Amino acid sequence: MKTLALVKKPNLRRLLTANFFSGIGDWFNSVAVLSLLLEVTGTAMAVGITLALRTLPHLIFGPLGGILADRFNRKTVMIVCDLARAVIALSFLLISSASDVWIVYAATFLLVMFSSLYNPSRLSILPQIVSREELAAANALDQTIYGTVMAVGSLIGGVFVAMWGNEVAFVFNSFSFLFSGWVLMRLTVPNQTEQEEKAAPVADQEAGKGAISYRELLHMIMRTPIVLAILLMTAMWPIGGGFFNVLISVYAYQVFDAGKWGIGLLYGAIGAGFIVGGLIAEFFHKRPYEVAALSFAIEGLAFLLTSFSPTLYVTALFYALSTVAGGMGNACLRTLLMKHVHARNLGRVFALDETFSNVLLGLSMLAGGWILAFAEPRIVGFAAGAFVTITSLILGRAIWVEGQTFKKKTTRCEATGVVESSHVD
Known part of the structure; x- marks a missing residue:
C-alpha cells in the first residue's frame, strides 16, 4: 500500500x-x-x-x-x-x-x-x-x-x-x-521558488514570474473549466452541509430522544466515515475524476436517507456512509486542484476554497437553525440531501467531462512530445 x-x-x-x-x-x-x-x-x-x-x-x-x-x-x-x-x-x-x-x-x-x-x-x-x-x-x-x-x-x-x-x-x-x-x-522543505519552477511545464515557466492579484486569479479560474467546476463543487456542498450539522443535535435530542449520547454517536460515526473514506481513497487514486464526480452525490443521497431512518443507529450508519463518500471526494478534489493549479497560486486557490466553504457553511447553519425552529426535521433533511445530490451530479458531470478531455490531451502530448498548459497559471 x-x-x-x-x-x-x-x-x-x-x-x-x-x-x-x-x-x-x-x-x-x-x-x-x-x-x-x-x-x-x-x-x-x-x-x-x-x-x-x-x-x-x-x-x-x-x-x-x-x-x-x-x-x-x-x-x-x-x-x-x-x-x-x-x-x-x-x-x-x-x-x-x-x-x-x-x-x-x-x-x-x-x-x-x-x-x-x-x-x-x-x-x-x-x-x-x-x-x-x-x-x-x-x-x-x-x-x-x-x-x-x-x-x-x-x-x-x-x-x-x-x-x-x-x-x-x-x-x-x-x-x-x-x-x-x-x-x-x-520539516525539511525544498526551496519554494526552485520547486515551483521545476514543477511547472515549460510553457508556464515564463508566465510564473511575479505575483498576481486575486482579481487576476479569478479570471484565470474562469478560463480553466476543471478548476472552476471543482471550486463550485466545494462551494455548493456547505449550503446543504450546514443543515446536516444542525440536524445532528436535532436528530439526537428531538427525533430519537437520545440526548448527549446520541450526539456523541453521530459525531463518532462521522469521524469513522472519514477514516474509512481516506483509507479506501488510495485504491481509487487512478480514477480521481470519476471518484470526484460521484462521491458527493453519494454523500447527498446518504444524507437524504437519514430522513427515513427508523432508529438512531441507522441514522449513524447513513452519516458514516456519507462521510466515507465525502472523505474520498475531498481527497480526490484536493489532489486535482494540486495537479491543475500552478504551485505559485496554490495557496490563494485553497484560501478562496476555504473562505467560501466556511462562510457558506456558517450561513447555512444559521439558516438551518432558523428553519428547524418551525419545520419538521425529516423534511429539512430530505430537502438538504436532495439539494446536495442534484448539484453534485450536475457539477460532477462537468468534472468528469473535463477530466476525460484532459486525459486525451495528456495522451496526445505524450505521443507528440508537445507540452500544453492545463493549469490555473
Missing part, C-alpha cells in the same frame, strides 16, 4: 503529526469553551455568538492566508501561527464570570483568524514534500487523520473536560499548538 510507504516519509509524518495534535487540542478547547459559557452565562445566546465568530474570520483573513502562503515560506507561516495560537489559547484561563465573556469572543476570533492564515499554507505545502504521483495517497491519508481527530476528539473531549476540568483542557490546547510548532520546525 502506498499509504504505508508514505507514513515512513519523515516530512509527511511530521506534517500529519502536527495536524493531529493541534486538531485534538481544538476539539478539547471547543468542548471546554461551550461548557464554560453555559456555566458563567446560563444562556445559549453566548454559545450562538461564539459559533458565529468561528465563521467571520475566514471571510476577513482567509484571502490574506493565501497571499502569505504564496509569497512567503509556508513552513514559517505555519510555525508563527501555531506559536500565536498557543498564547491565545491560554487567555481562556482568565474567564471567571459573565463579565469576562468578551474574552471568549476575542480569543475565539483570534484563534480562528490564525487558523485562517495557517490553513492555506498547510494545504499547499503538501506538493512540496511528496511527489506528484504520491499526492492522491497523501491527500487520502490526510483525510484519514482528519476523521481520526474528529472521532477521537468527539468521543474523549467531553470525558477529558468532565474529569479534569475546563482549565486543563485550555492548557492542553495551548500545549498542542506548541508541540505542533516544534514538529513543524523539523
Whole structure:
C-alpha cells in the first residue's frame, strides 16, 4: 500500500503529526469553551455568538492566508501561527464570570483568524514534500487523520473536560499548538521558488514570474473549466452541509430522544466515515475524476436517507456512509486542484476554497437553525440531501467531462512530445 510507504516519509509524518495534535487540542478547547459559557452565562445566546465568530474570520483573513502562503515560506507561516495560537489559547484561563465573556469572543476570533492564515499554507505545502504521483495517497491519508481527530476528539473531549476540568483542557490546547510548532520546525522543505519552477511545464515557466492579484486569479479560474467546476463543487456542498450539522443535535435530542449520547454517536460515526473514506481513497487514486464526480452525490443521497431512518443507529450508519463518500471526494478534489493549479497560486486557490466553504457553511447553519425552529426535521433533511445530490451530479458531470478531455490531451502530448498548459497559471 502506498499509504504505508508514505507514513515512513519523515516530512509527511511530521506534517500529519502536527495536524493531529493541534486538531485534538481544538476539539478539547471547543468542548471546554461551550461548557464554560453555559456555566458563567446560563444562556445559549453566548454559545450562538461564539459559533458565529468561528465563521467571520475566514471571510476577513482567509484571502490574506493565501497571499502569505504564496509569497512567503509556508513552513514559517505555519510555525508563527501555531506559536500565536498557543498564547491565545491560554487567555481562556482568565474567564471567571459573565463579565469576562468578551474574552471568549476575542480569543475565539483570534484563534480562528490564525487558523485562517495557517490553513492555506498547510494545504499547499503538501506538493512540496511528496511527489506528484504520491499526492492522491497523501491527500487520502490526510483525510484519514482528519476523521481520526474528529472521532477521537468527539468521543474523549467531553470525558477529558468532565474529569479534569475546563482549565486543563485550555492548557492542553495551548500545549498542542506548541508541540505542533516544534514538529513543524523539523520539516525539511525544498526551496519554494526552485520547486515551483521545476514543477511547472515549460510553457508556464515564463508566465510564473511575479505575483498576481486575486482579481487576476479569478479570471484565470474562469478560463480553466476543471478548476472552476471543482471550486463550485466545494462551494455548493456547505449550503446543504450546514443543515446536516444542525440536524445532528436535532436528530439526537428531538427525533430519537437520545440526548448527549446520541450526539456523541453521530459525531463518532462521522469521524469513522472519514477514516474509512481516506483509507479506501488510495485504491481509487487512478480514477480521481470519476471518484470526484460521484462521491458527493453519494454523500447527498446518504444524507437524504437519514430522513427515513427508523432508529438512531441507522441514522449513524447513513452519516458514516456519507462521510466515507465525502472523505474520498475531498481527497480526490484536493489532489486535482494540486495537479491543475500552478504551485505559485496554490495557496490563494485553497484560501478562496476555504473562505467560501466556511462562510457558506456558517450561513447555512444559521439558516438551518432558523428553519428547524418551525419545520419538521425529516423534511429539512430530505430537502438538504436532495439539494446536495442534484448539484453534485450536475457539477460532477462537468468534472468528469473535463477530466476525460484532459486525459486525451495528456495522451496526445505524450505521443507528440508537445507540452500544453492545463493549469490555473
